[in-house]
Amino acid sequence: MKLDEFDFDLPEELIAQTPLLDRSSSRLLAVNKETGALxxxxxxxxxxxxxxxDVLVLNDTKVLPARLFGEKEDTGAKIEMLLLKPVEEAYEVLIRPAKRVKEGTRVSFGHGKLTAVCTAVFDEGIRHVKLEHEGILENVLDELGSMPLPPYIKETLDDNDRYQTVYAKETGSAAAPTAGLHFTDELLDEIKSAGVDVVTITLHVGLGTFRPVSADTIEEHKMHSEYYTVSKEAAERLNRAKSEGRQIISVGTTSTRTLETVVRDYGEFVEASGFTDIFIYPGFQYRAVDTLITNFHLPKSSLVMLVSAFTGRDNIMNAYRHAVEENYRFFSFGDAMIIYGGQTDGN
Incomplete structure (x- = not known):
C-alpha cells in the first residue's frame, strides 16, 4: 500500500495545544467498525x-520528564537530549543536533548534576550514553527535565501531570499513551460500578511515537521496538473474558500493540514481557482486541494505519473528514474516537 493513501488535510487550528480543564469533557466520535456509521x-x-x-485494558506506563537541555563540556555547544530507554548499562537517547555528539563526547546538564557520556553512535540522531549522577535518576530528572511534548505542541505545559494518565504507575515512557488522558478517577469508578473489569498492562512508549513513516510503500517501514509487560493476573482475566465471549476494549494504540503481540506470539494471553516492533496496517488480522479507544492521529502515521486496519481505511478517512468538518481537536491533547461493533474471534 502507498503512504499517500493515509494522508488527509488538517487545518492547523484543529491541533490541540493544551489539555481541557476537565479530561472527560473532550468530544467522542463513535465509529461502528462494521458499517462505518458515525x-x-x-x-x-x-x-x-x-x-x-467487558474488559477495559489500560497502559499504566508513566512518562519520564526526559527532555533535557545541556551543553558540551569541551565547547559549551547547546545540546538537546531525549531519554528513550535503558540499554544494558547505558541509555538510548535522541540527540539534537546529532552531529555535535560523537563517541566520547561529554554533555553536562544542570551545571554537572547530570552528565551524559556518548558510548555509541547510530543513525537518525540516536546515541547510547552512560549517565553520571548522584542519587536516584528519577529525582534528578524531576529537577532538570521537562515533559517530552510532541513537536506540534507549541504551548508550554503548566502542569506536568496533564501529560500523564491518572493511572500512570510504571515509569519508563518517552511519551504519554494519550488515549488514556481522557479518563478521570471518577469516570473509572463509574466504569467499574457498571460491571466492567479494568485491567492494566505496560508498554513503555519510545522512539516509534516520534518517527514518521518515510517509505513510499508502507510495507517497507520498520518500527522501533518498545518494552512491554503483561502480568499473569491480567492474562488470566483476559483469557477468561475471551472464552466467555466478553468484549476486550483496548485504550490506545500502545495497549493494542501489546495485546496483539502477545496473542500473535503465544496464541492466547499469557504472562510475558519483552520488546515488540509489531507494525499493524491494513491486512492485519486482529485476534485480541474487539473495541478500540484512540485519539485522532497524524497524517501518514503508523497509528492511522493501525486504526485503518481495525475498521478499514475508507471508514477511517470518512471519520477523519467528519472530525475536521465538525471541528474536533486533534492529536495528543485532542478529542477521542471509539471504534466498536463485532467481536474478534481470537483464531
Whole structure:
C-alpha cells in the first residue's frame, strides 16, 4: 500500500495545544467498525459503548520528564537530549543536533548534576550514553527535565501531570499513551460500578511515537521496538473474558500493540514481557482486541494505519473528514474516537 493513501488535510487550528480543564469533557466520535456509521458524543458517555463483563485494558506506563537541555563540556555547544530507554548499562537517547555528539563526547546538564557520556553512535540522531549522577535518576530528572511534548505542541505545559494518565504507575515512557488522558478517577469508578473489569498492562512508549513513516510503500517501514509487560493476573482475566465471549476494549494504540503481540506470539494471553516492533496496517488480522479507544492521529502515521486496519481505511478517512468538518481537536491533547461493533474471534 502507498503512504499517500493515509494522508488527509488538517487545518492547523484543529491541533490541540493544551489539555481541557476537565479530561472527560473532550468530544467522542463513535465509529461502528462494521458499517462505518458515525455518532458524535462526549467522552464521559464512553460507558454507552460498554457492557457488564467487558474488559477495559489500560497502559499504566508513566512518562519520564526526559527532555533535557545541556551543553558540551569541551565547547559549551547547546545540546538537546531525549531519554528513550535503558540499554544494558547505558541509555538510548535522541540527540539534537546529532552531529555535535560523537563517541566520547561529554554533555553536562544542570551545571554537572547530570552528565551524559556518548558510548555509541547510530543513525537518525540516536546515541547510547552512560549517565553520571548522584542519587536516584528519577529525582534528578524531576529537577532538570521537562515533559517530552510532541513537536506540534507549541504551548508550554503548566502542569506536568496533564501529560500523564491518572493511572500512570510504571515509569519508563518517552511519551504519554494519550488515549488514556481522557479518563478521570471518577469516570473509572463509574466504569467499574457498571460491571466492567479494568485491567492494566505496560508498554513503555519510545522512539516509534516520534518517527514518521518515510517509505513510499508502507510495507517497507520498520518500527522501533518498545518494552512491554503483561502480568499473569491480567492474562488470566483476559483469557477468561475471551472464552466467555466478553468484549476486550483496548485504550490506545500502545495497549493494542501489546495485546496483539502477545496473542500473535503465544496464541492466547499469557504472562510475558519483552520488546515488540509489531507494525499493524491494513491486512492485519486482529485476534485480541474487539473495541478500540484512540485519539485522532497524524497524517501518514503508523497509528492511522493501525486504526485503518481495525475498521478499514475508507471508514477511517470518512471519520477523519467528519472530525475536521465538525471541528474536533486533534492529536495528543485532542478529542477521542471509539471504534466498536463485532467481536474478534481470537483464531
Amino acid at each position: 455518532n458524535d458524543s462526549v467522552f464521559k458517555n464512553i460507558t454507552d459503548y460498554m457492557s457488564r463483563g
